[in-house]
Amino acid sequence: MLEQAQKVLKEHFGHDGFRPNQGELIERLLDRGDALAVMPTGAGKSLVYQIPALVLDGLAIVISPLISLMKDQVNALNEAGVKAAFLNSSLEPREQAEVLEYAATGACKLLYVAPERLDAPRFVALCKAAKISLVAVDEAHCVSQWGQDFRPSYLGIASFIESLPERPAVCALTATATPEVQRDILGALRLVDPLVLVSGFDRPNLYFGVERPEPKAKRTCLLRLVRERKDQVGIVYCSTRAAVEEVCELLCENGVAATRYHAGLSASERHANQEDFLYDRRSVMVATNAFGMGIDKSNVSFVIHYTMPSDIESYYQEAGRAGRDGSPADCLLIYNKKDVQTCQFLIDKSFEERSADEPVEASRILYERDCERLRQMVFYCTTTDCLRSFILQYFGQVETAFRCEHCSNCSTDFEVEDVTLEAQKIISCVLRLAQRNRQAGKALIVDILRGSKAERVLAQGYDSLSTYGIMDTVPAKRVRYVLDALVSEGMLVQTGGSYPVVEATEQGAAFLRDRQTFEIKVPKRLPKEEELAKSAALRGLKPSGANSSDPELFEKLKAVRFRLASEAGVPAYIVFANATLADMCEKQPATEEELLAVSGVGQVKAERYGAAFIEAIREHKAG
Template sequence: MDTSQPNPENSNGPDTGTPTPLNVLRETFGYPSFRPHQAEIIDAVLAGRDVLAVMPTSAGKSICYQVPALVLGRLTVVVSPLISLMADQVGALRQLGVAAACLNSSLSPAEREGVLHDTASGHLRLLYVAPERLDDPSFLELARERGIALLAVDEAHCISQWGNDFRPSYQRIIDFIAALPKRPPVCALTATATRQAREDIEAALGLVDPFRVVASFDRPNLSFAVERPGGTKAKDRSLVEFARSRPDKSGIVYCMSRRAVETVCDLLSEQGLAATRYHAGLSPAERDRNQEDFLYDRKTIMVATNAFGMGIDKSNVNYVVHYNLPLSLENYYQEAGRAGRDGTKAECLLLYSPGDVHTAEFLLERTERDDLTPEQLEQLRAHDAERLRQMVFYATTTDCLRAFILRYFGEEAPAYCGNCSNCLADFEERDERTNALKIVSCVARVAIRCRETGAYSDAVGAGTIVDILRGSRAQKMLDRGWDALSTFGIMADVPVTHIRTLIDELVFRGVLARSAGKYPTISLTAASMPFLREDAPFMVKVAKGKPRKKRSEWAGGGASARDTAQAAETFEPSPDDEALFAELRELRSELAREQQVPPYFIFSNATLQALCRIRPATAEELLDVPGVGAKKAERYGETFLAKIAAHA
C-alpha cells in the first residue's frame, strides 16, 4: 500500500453542514463501520487524489465511490463494462433512495433523453456509463457543461492487455479525461490484477500520484474444493450429487463452451433441478429472461459460459461450480468469487479433468487480436500458456488450495487454512518413487524408440504413456510397436487416475515437461536423468478419502468477510433461528415479487441472518442491524418487525 495514507479517522469529518462519509454509510447503506481500506480510499478521493484499488469481490469496492458521490453532492460518473452490472447497481441504489441512473444501448430514446435531462439538471448523483459512451461528442459536451466531481473506473483490469478481460475501449478513457475543462479525481477499482496489470492501469489512465491499495485477496467465507472425477459420466454424477444436496441454495455452474452449457443444463433439468442457461449463442431476449429467472430466484442454478457474471451483483449465490477448467487463476478467482458476496459462507468447487487442459490450449491457440502486432500476439499467447499451466497446478496440487491462490497473487499465506478440500481431506504421505521411476523410464524409452524409427516427434501424450504402462492391447499400440518396450504393462495393476496424478506431479516438480498445443506431449527435462540416478524418496500425498468436517452454513452479518467468518464461529444458530430465517426469506421473496426486483435488493442473506441473531423489536433496534439503512427501515421495517414478533 502507498505509505502516504490518508487518516481514516478523518472519515468522520468536522462538524459542518456537509454529510460525513461515516454518516452516509450508516444512514444510507445501513452499515455501522467501514470495511478495511474503504475509509482510506474515500478520504483520498475526497482530498482530490487519484486512487488505484485492488480489492477482492465482496470487499465493498462500490462503497469507495458511492459514498464520496453522496458526500460531494455532485455528479459522479462510473465507467462500467456491462449493461447488467450497471442495471444491478442502479437498482440497488434506488432502493436506498439514491438518485442514480445508467446510460447505455439498452435504453429507449425516451429513457435516454430522461437520463440526459436528469444529468443536465443536476438531479443525479451517480451516472453509470459504458466506456464507448465516452466517445460520444454530445456526452462529452454534457460532461463539460455539468462538471464531474469524480470519475470511477470499475473493473479496471479491462484496460490492461495482460488482464483477464481486456477491452480496447477502456484505453480511450484517458482521452475523455483530457478533454474535460477540469480534471476530476480518478478512482480505478478491480478485484484481480497482477503487478503487470496494475502498472498498465496506472499508465493507461494517466493516474497522478495515486493512492494505492492492494488488499488481501483472501475470502475467508469461501471454501475451495477440487474433485477429479474419472471421465464425463463421473463428472456428471459429481455435479448432480452436489447440486441435489443443496436444493434451496443458489448456484452458478461455469462451462468452457456453449455446447457444454446446453448439455449440463439439460442434465440438471432432467434430474428435476431448477436450472437455466446463459451463453452468447442465445438470443438477447432469452439471455435476459434466463438471467432474470436466476436473479429473482425463480431458477436456483445458472449454467453459463464466462460471458455471465461480471455484471451480476447477486449477493445470495451460495456456490460456484466450475464444470471445466478455467483458462487462468485470475478467471477462476473472479468467477468463484461471485459466491458469498454478502459475506455468508459459500462453496467453490472445481471438477478437474485432464481433457479440459487440451481444450483450453486449443482455445488459447485460436486467440486472434487485430489490435496487436504479431510479436505482441505471440507474447500474449506465451503469457496465456503460463497462466493455464498455473491453473493446472492448482487443480492437481495436494497443498492448501487457498494458500496456492494467495501466493499466486503475491500474498503470503499459511500452509493450512482448514477450509479447503485438501486441508480437510484424509491424506497420507506415500513414497511413490518406484512408480515415478517407471513413468520417467517409460517416457525416456518412448523418446529413444521415436528417434530410432524416425517418428515425427520424440514424445507422445500422457494418454499413450498410461496405455503403455498399463499394457493396452489396442491396435494402435501394437501398430506403433509400443508393446515391445520394456516398460509395457509394468503398471497394469495401477489405476489410470493414479498414474495420471503421478504424471501431473512429475510435471509440477519439473522432472517431466508437458508441451503446449492442441495435442500436448510429455517429454524429459534436464532434471529427468538425475532423477533416475538418485535414490531419494518421492513423497506424494495420496487421498484415503474425503470426510468433510461438518460446518455450519450460517454466517453473521458483520462488516467484512473476515468479521463474518469470525461471527459465524461464535454464533451457532438454533433450529428456531433457522426457522425464522426461512420465514424472513419467504417474506423477502413476497416483497420482491410485489416490487418486481430481485430479492437481494430488499435485504441480503447476511442481513436476514443478522435479524435472526439480533431479533430487533423496535425501529431503533432495527437500525442497529447491518444492512438496514434509514430508507430500508422506512420501507420494510414495520413488515419485518411484525414477522419477527409473530414468530416469537
C-alpha cells in the first residue's frame, strides 16, 4: 500500500518522495493505526492524511476549526484532481444538504468539517451509513486546555469517533505543542497505541528578528520594514481592531497596497478583503489574530508583529504563516513594553470571565500558566541570545543553547559590558522598597533611580529612599535594559496581575551579599557607513525570485500563473507554489514529461496548465 501511496503522491501532488516522518505516519494510517504528528508548518502535515484518504476505501473525515483552511484545501485538492468537499457555517442550508448528498454517493474522498458539526443529525446519519476510512484531527492542540487555542467543541471528538459503527484510524496533527500539550492530546482524543512522531519545530527557511524601537518610532520602524520588502506579500499582525485600522491607514497613505481584517468588520467586507489578499490584489494584510489560521497562502514572504502576542505558541503559529512553501521568509516582531501591559490586561480579563463559570482553583492554575507564558514571550523579545534557539528550547526540542546565524541576534555584533555597579543599584532599590513594605513596577523603579520629580514618586515619599537619584545621569533606556537583563537572569522577578511589580529573588540577594559580578551583551555601535551598508544588504537579501536560478524567467512564470489562476478563478498559489516556479527555472522543462520532474507538478496540473508554462520557458530561452 505504501507503493500505491507514493504513486498517488506523484500523480496528484507532484512529489517524488515523502518528507521525513511522512512515510512512517502514512504507513501507520494505511495499517489503520492511530498517530499523533507534531510537524512544523510547511512540513507537509496535510499529506499525512490526504494520501491515506485517497488510497483507502471510504470517506475520510477531517475535523478542523479553520473555515478558511477548509475552503483553501478543498480548492487545492480539486485542482489536483482529488474529490473533496467541506461542511461548515459559511454554507447555506441548501449547500450543506448538497455536500451531504455528494459525500453519501461515495465519490467524495475527503470531507472537511468543523467540530461543531459532529453532532448534527444529518451529519451523524451520513457517518453511520458511510464507510469512514479515517478521522484526521487538525490543529489538535485545540483539545487541550494547556494549548494556546483551546476549543470546548474539540472535547466531543473522542465520543464522536467511538459512536461510529466501525472505529477508523485516527490521526491528530498540530504544529505547536509542548510535551504537556502532547500528553493532553493523546488522552483527550483517546488514541489507541498511537505512533507519536515529533519531527521538530525548526523552520530553517525562516529568519527571525526582533526590533526594539523607541515608542514614538514604532510607526517609522514598521514603514521601514514594509518598504524594504516592497515587492513581497506579507501579513502585519496587531492586537486590537483600533491598531489594525491605524496601521492599515498608515501603510495605504504611504503607497502600500494594504487591506485589513478584524472581527469588527462586516462578514462581507472581511470576505472581500481576504479575497483581495489571497488573489494578490493586495500585497499586505493588516489583521488581528482572527486572520490567517488556516490560510494556506504559500507565497507569504514576511510576517510582522506590530504588537507582541501573549505567548510563544501563538507567536510561532502566526509567524509560521510565512514561507509555507519552503522559500526564504522573514518573521519580525516590533517590541514595545506597552504591549506587555496590553497582554496582561487581556489575561486578567480572561481570568475574570473564566472564574465566573469555572472552579476558582482551576481558573487560577490556567491564569498562572498564562502569566508564565507572557514572561517567556517577553524574554524572547529582550534576549540577546539566538532567537531560534530560544524557540526550540521552549518547545523542548533542544537542551543546549546554540547560534543559528540566521536571526537578528546572531547577525548583530554584541560586546560584553560589566554592569555590576548598575545592577547593584537596581537590586538595592528593589530591596529598599521591600524594607518599607512597598513594591513597584519597572517604570516606577526607573523613575526612582533616576531621581524623577513626578508626583507619583514624591507623593509616596520615594525621594527619601537612599537609592533615589543614584542613577540620575544614566539614560532611562539603559536603566531599563539592565533591569530587564536582571529579570531574565533570575536576579529579579516580575509578578503577574493587572499591576505587575518587581521583586528581588534569593539569587539577587546573594548577588549583592557575595559581591558577584554581572555582565550583559549590548549591540556594538558601528560607524554610520557600516550601519547603512548592513541595512542595504538586508534590504537586498530576498528580492522577488531571489531563490530561483533565473529571476527574469521567475517573473515571467509568475505572470503566466496569474493569468491561468484568474481564468480558473483560484488564487495563484493554488496553481503552483513559488517553490515550484523556482524549480521550473532551474530545470526549464521543454516537454510535459520533463515538466513532471519539477517538484510540485502532478499529472493533473501538468495536463491542465503545463503547455502554458512550457511555452513561456521556450520563448524565454529563444530570447
